[in-house]
Amino acid sequence: MSASTGNTGFGGRRGLLIGIAVAAAVIVIGVLVALSATGGDGDSGDDGPLTVAGVVEVQRELQGVEKEGTFIGPSSAPVTVTEYGDLQCPFCAQAAATTVPELVASFVAVGQVRLQLRTLAFIGDDSRRGALAVHAAARQDLAWDLTEVLYRNQGGENDGWLSDELITKAAEEIGFDMAAFEEDRASDQVAADLAADEEAARESGVQSTPTFVVTGPGGTEVVTGPQDVREVAAAIAKVAP
Amino acid sequence: MTRTPSRIEAGLRAALAAVALAGVGVATYLTSVRLSGGTPACAIATGCAEVQESAYSGVAGVPVATLGLLAYVALLATTAMRGDLGRIGGLFTAIVGAGFSAWLTYVEIGIIDAICTWCVISAILMGVALALAIARVATSGDAGATSGAESSETIPLPATRGASAE
Numbered sequence: 001m002s003a004s005t006g007n008t009g010f011g012g013r014r015g016l017l018i019g020i021a022v023a024a025a026v027i028v029i030g031v032l033v034a035l036s037a038t039g040g041d042g043d044s045g046d047d048g049p050l051t052v053a054g055v056v057e058v059q060r061e062l063q064g065v066e067k068e069g070t071f072i073g074p075s076s077a078p079v080t081v082t083e084y085g086d087l088q089c090p091f092c093a094q095a096a097a098t099t100v101p102e103l104v105a106s107f108v109a110v111g112q113v114r115l116q117l118r119t120l121a122f123i124g125d126d127s128r129r130g131a132l133a134v135h136a137a138a139r140q141d142l143a144w145d146l147t148e149v150l151y152r153n154q155g156g157e158n159d160g161w162l163s164d165e166l167i168t169k170a171a172e173e174i175g176f177d178m179a180a181f182e183e184d185r186a187s188d189q190v191a192a193d194l195a196a197d198e199e200a201a202r203e204s205g206v207q208s209t210p211t212f213v214v215t216g217p218g219g220t221e222v223v224t225g226p227q228d229v230r231e232v233a234a235a236i237a238k239v240a241p
Numbered sequence: 242m243t244r245t246p247s248r249i250e251a252g253l254r255a256a257l258a259a260v261a262l263a264g265v266g267v268a269t270y271l272t273s274v275r276l277s278g279g280t281p282a283c284a285i286a287t288g289c290a291e292v293q294e295s296a297y298s299g300v301a302g303v304p305v306a307t308l309g310l311l312a313y314v315a316l317l318a319t320t321a322m323r324g325d326l327g328r329i330g331g332l333f334t335a336i337v338g339a340g341f342s343a344w345l346t347y348v349e350i351g352i353i354d355a356i357c358t359w360c361v362i363s364a365i366l367m368g369v370a371l372a373l374a375i376a377r378v379a380t381s382g383d384a385g386a387t388s389g390a391e392s393s394e395t396i397p398l399p400a401t402r403g404a405s406a407e
Contacts, residue, residue: 014325018378021329025336032308032337033344035300089283123283156296209283 050165054152055173058145061101065108067141070134072104073114078241079107079216081232082116084197084206087130087150088123088157091225092210096151099210102229113236117143118197120209124158128194133167135193136184137176145174217241253377257331257370258320264313264366271306271359292357297348305345309363312338316370328378335374338367 065072081103085092100115107113119135121128130150137146149170155161171181184190204213207224212232214221216239223231274293292298298305312334319331342364349356 017325017329018332021333022336025333025340028337029340029344032300032341036297036305036341036344036348086283091283159296 050169052149052153052166052170052173054149055170058148058152059174061104061148062144065104067144069138069141070117070119070143071114072144073108074111075114077108077111077114079113079214079236079239080116081107081113081236082118082213082215084118084120084201084204084211084213085147085209086120086123086127087134087147087162088127088154089209090154090157093151093154095210095226096148099212099226099229099232100148103232106229106233107236112240115144117147118200119143119147119194120198120201120206121194122209126158126160126162129164130162130167131194131197132185132190133171133181135190135197136181136187137171138193139184139190140176140181142174142176146170146176149174214239249380250377253373253380254320254327257373257377258317260366260370260373261313261317261320264363264370265310265317267359267363267366268306268310268313271363272304272310274306292349292353292355292360295348295353295355297345297353308341309338312367316374325381328374328381332374332378335367335371339364339371342367 062072066074068075083095083100085095103113103115108115117134117138119131121131134143134147134150137143146167150162150167153161153166153170168178168182172178204211204222206213210225212223212226212235214223214232214235216236218239218241221235221238223235226232271293293306300308315334316331316338319327319334321327322330345360346364349360
């Protein structure tokens with residue numbers, strides 16, 4: 001008749017059960033952390049030879065469209081649509097694949113809208129690398145080309161997909177003047193351009209990306225995270241002459 | 242000297258149930274936000290949206306908020322169970338919940354660099370749940386009679402046999 005009979009305190013069979021429960025819990029935590037640390041939903045790319053997707057598709061999309069700096073479309077267009085984006089933002093990539101091509105085809109190509117790109121870098125250091133590249137590309141009037149191609153190669157946030165290697169390869173395939181591009185990427189002017197976009201976002205009260213600010217004679221409309229081009233089209237209709 | 246272990250046990254179970262219910266509320270809110278997709282945009286300001294949109298907001302395709310909801314429901318279920326099954330089951334669930342919450346809090350601070358208030362509240366609730374679950378297991382160790390009765394191992398003392406032969 002000992003005091004500890006196995007079902008009280010931490011000794012005996014009960015102690016063993018508690019020990020097993022604690023050990024099992026630690027194992028479960030380990031598995032969860034391991035799965036989470038690999039990026040959760042994550043598919044981070046493998047280490048095969050780097051390929052750049054979407055170059056031909058983007059060039060076809062933007063073919064014949066007037067390009068100037070961070071703008072596409074004629075300067076005479078009555079409506080300007082400014083897109084605020086971050087290259088690592090998945091919703092921006094979604095918009096790049098759906099909303100932007102339709103805007104280009106239906107509004108920019110017919111001279112009704114001028115699209116402006118304002119690239120931000122709030123998701124991480126990789127975003128800044130990408131944004132500086134886009135601002136450098138603007139100096140060759142290829143900001144939209146590079147942006148749309150990079151969105152088509154987007155990976156997980158801050159998992160390294162937006163690398164110098166990808167940016168360089170994408171720029172080469174698009175047809176950049178690479179010497180000028182590399183010089184511009186490191187320049188103070190390009191850093192100032194990025195700061196100006198960030199300031200513009202603050203002034204416009206942009207809280208998230210993508211945000212489309214639609215400006216025309218009828219005023220200004222703001223569309224956040226459009227999943228359908230019709231939302232932006234409705235805003236264009238409101239401010240258009 | 243009149244400690245009533247069954248009362249302590251009942252109090253701990255009630256407190257644990259209250260914490261689990263609060264956790265169910267928080268996790269349900271976060272799950273509904275995540276599953277509804279929330280705003281189809283990436284928030285610039287740091288906070289819940291940034292955390293929920295991050296690559297760490299899911300484990301093998303299951304939203305972390307949903308895992309939290311399952312953990313709180315399991316915790317609540319263990320408070321309805323008497324005996325060691327409920328106590329040890331609750332301890333297991335609370336350790337997993339608190340441990341994974343600690344990891345997620347590290348991810349928020351150290352990796353994503355954004356704090357989601359709801360996630361912090363959930364982590365605190367899990368911490369409290371762990372403390373209560375440990376107390377539930379520990380106090381039942383002192384309460385041999387109570388827990389023994391539940392597992393029907395209390396044997397009537399035979400001492401009266403000799404006396405009654407009088």
